[in-house]
Amino acid sequence: APYPYKMEGKVISGFGRGSKELGIPTANLPVDSALTPWISSIPSGVYFGYASLNLPAGHPQRPASSSSPGPASFSVYPMVMSIGYNPFYKNTVRSAEVHVLHGFTADFYDAHMRLLILGFIREEKDYKSLEALIDDINFDCEVAKSSLARQAWKAESVGDGAEWLL
Numbered sequence: 106a107p108y109p110y111k112m113e114g115k116v117i118s119g120f121g122r123g124s125k126e127l128g129i130p131t132a133n134l135p136v137d138s139a140l141t142p143w144i145s146s147i148p149s150g151v152y153f154g155y156a157s158l159n160l161p162a163g164h165p166q167r168p169a170s171s172s173s174p175g176p177a178s179f180s181v182y183p184m185v186m187s188i189g190y191n192p193f194y195k196n197t198v199r200s201a202e203v204h205v206l207h208g209f210t211a212d213f214y215d216a217h218m219r220l221l222i223l224g225f226i227r228e229e230k231d232y233k234s235l236e237a238l239i240d241d242i243n244f245d246c247e248v249a250k251s252s253l254a255r256q257a258w259k260a261e262s263v264g265d266g267a268e269w270l271l
């Protein structure tokens with residue numbers, strides 16, 4: 106597969122399904138199939154990689170060195186994401202939701218986010234219980250972290266992907 110895949114956009118409101126209440130907030134990105142033609146041809150499921158965020162001026166975790174409003178200042182974090190179909194559009198339009206593997210003290214709606222998608226974890230699944238869903242997502246986070254810790258997928262060894270993130 107032609108990894109890594111790249112996509113970017115501004116974080117938008119999601120479906121309000123309460124991911125945050127489950128302890129697994131997902132930052133939703135608009136999917137523009139003209140900019141990301143590959144997205145229609147990959148399987149629905151869970152992927153891992155890196156997210157780069159330009160936290161908005163005034164965000165408590167925006168790097169101190171970047172004067173606000175100032176120039177863009179991107180911070181890179183590991184991430185796990187789901188690519189699926191958006192039920193609001195009769196399941197014909199792709200959705201992309203990113204759980205950043207970092208503890209944030211404030212939301213970052215509207216922040217510009219870039220993604221470097223390095224690998225596939227598993228296909229989409231239907232769940233009978235919320236507990237089963239949460240268990241699987243927590244396991245996905247562990248798979249993402251241990252995969253990204255392998256030499257070839259460390260942030261500094263992803264080739265031109267490192268430039269993309271900064």
Ligand code: ADP
Nearest residue numbers: 118119120121124125130131132205212213214
């Ligand atoms: P929505 O339905 O609007 O996507 P969520 O409950 O999924 O709501 O929460 C997502 C929002 O939470 C993100 O847009 C972001 O601003 C914030 N957030 C805080 N921490 C994280 C995180 N670790 N990963 C992703 N989003 C986070």
Ligand code: MG
Nearest residue numbers: 119131132133
């Ligand atoms: Mg969400």
